[in-house]
Amino acid sequence: MKLDVASLLAGPRGRRLCLELAMEADDDVRIAVFDLGYDLDPGAGKSRVMMSSFDASGEVPPPAPKPTVAELSDRMSRLDLHRIGDALVQKALLRAVDTARYWQQPDGEDVLAAEARLADALEHVASGVLAIRAANAWGDQFSAQQWAVDWRSAADPTPLSRNPSQTLSEWTEHTLDVEFRSAWQLPADLRAQVSGEWWSIPYRLIQTMSRIPEGLDLIEDSLGWEEATVTPVSGSGRILEVEVAEDWVTLCRDFPLQVTASRRHDWYRTTGRDGHWVIPDWEQVATRWDAVHLTVNGYLHLAGRALEVDPAQGTASVIAGWNPDTTLWLTDRLRETEEPRQHWRRENNWDEWTLLGSA
Known part of the structure; x- marks a missing residue:
């Protein structure tokens, strides 16, 4: 688009x-x-x-x-x-x-x-x-050549995760548990100053980006990391592009997961909308798609908006916590390539990234 x-x-x-x-x-x-x-x-x-x-x-x-x-x-x-x-x-x-x-x-x-x-x-x-x-x-849509980012130094590397199905299963269990507890623990008052889980993707899954070092700067809710080890990877399979509202809305319609109790306070504050909220049930999404890619255009157009999903049920959704030009891997279709890993560093949050070396 x-x-x-x-x-x-x-x-x-x-x-x-x-x-x-x-x-x-x-x-x-x-x-x-x-x-x-x-x-x-x-x-x-x-x-x-x-x-x-x-x-x-x-x-x-x-x-x-x-x-x-x-x-x-x-x-x-x-x-x-x-x-x-x-x-x-x-x-x-x-x-x-x-x-x-x-x-x-x-x-x-x-x-x-x-x-x-x-x-x-x-x-x-x-x-x-x-x-x-x-x-x-x-x-730009998904390209097979990607980079997986580890926000640690070269002295503390970690192998790529090889069990996304377990990660998704644990995410589903956790999300349902948080939703259940939020329904009776959080106040009914929508304006109460409470916060919970506000992101809409499983953050423990592998996420990759296509451009380094530009992508290292495009991180929502960054913790101010000053070092990054990036691993060259290659991925393939059934890749869904999220570029327009209907791409995300269709995911939520086909694989809805109710998160109203856990998200309603946070998402009301950021969107001003009061109603029922859903996100994709990512464990079920993995039965149809191997990965989902959010383009930069899609991010700029969609992130942070209340996107209507089902008017009859009064449901909407928010893309939150998903960085632009980032691919979320739902299945084990990603492999490290033979190219060397790269080690990047910056002195503070606003400096440019410097390539220290590769190994």
Whole structure:
């Protein structure tokens, strides 16, 4: 699927990508987004605090006039996007992925990006994004040559898992147990400040990516890893591509697993929807598919949205905790190749990855 402007801006991560790119392109936009985003953030004055500085006399200077959404929109609409290159787009994509959070309300910048008065300006930026060479690869489907990532140093390697069926069986048992306990342990009040399991995939299965080191940056809810050992692998079989809503919705219709009790508080906060929730029953999905690949386009268009599954039953689903251009392996159809493993490192969370060597 080739993204168009409307599809890109339909997704919260797609909108955030465009907002981040506008900030990368213009410092005045960055300052305006920072100020407006702070005011819209649910944690303003609490978990997110604005600091003041003193002038030479020791006094706090009067605050500068606050920018308006209209002023920001005008500034973004006049951005010259012809000089935007792949590096800036990759950086904006990194930020769009890194700021995803499905266990609480969207941050102020995400709220700002959904503001109707910013729609025309974001369309201007989105048009520029989709004209960049890097965006042409976002629709790439699964390729046999992949990389499996181990977030540990070369001195602490681990072999590839060879028992996905057991992993899936344990995941099913755990998910059902959590759902059962959540139904009577968690409060009925949808707005209660409780959290549980919010992701929609079995995180212990092998996940692979096609691009290194770019993929090492595109991790939701990252723990700030500074080392990675990546293993070249080759996979084959029945591969499902998740690119449009119907791809995910069909999985949920064909193999539904009820997770309302365990997800309702978190997913209400992130989507604003109250209702029944389902995710794919991945153990059953494995009877039809060997792996499922989420394209970058699919991620930008779908991740974090409440996707209607069955109107008659009032069910919906969320793609959460699944990184862009990542393949989830449900069966044992993945093999390490004869190419050497690679060892990568960065000094802190925002540095570029450096190849240390291979073995």
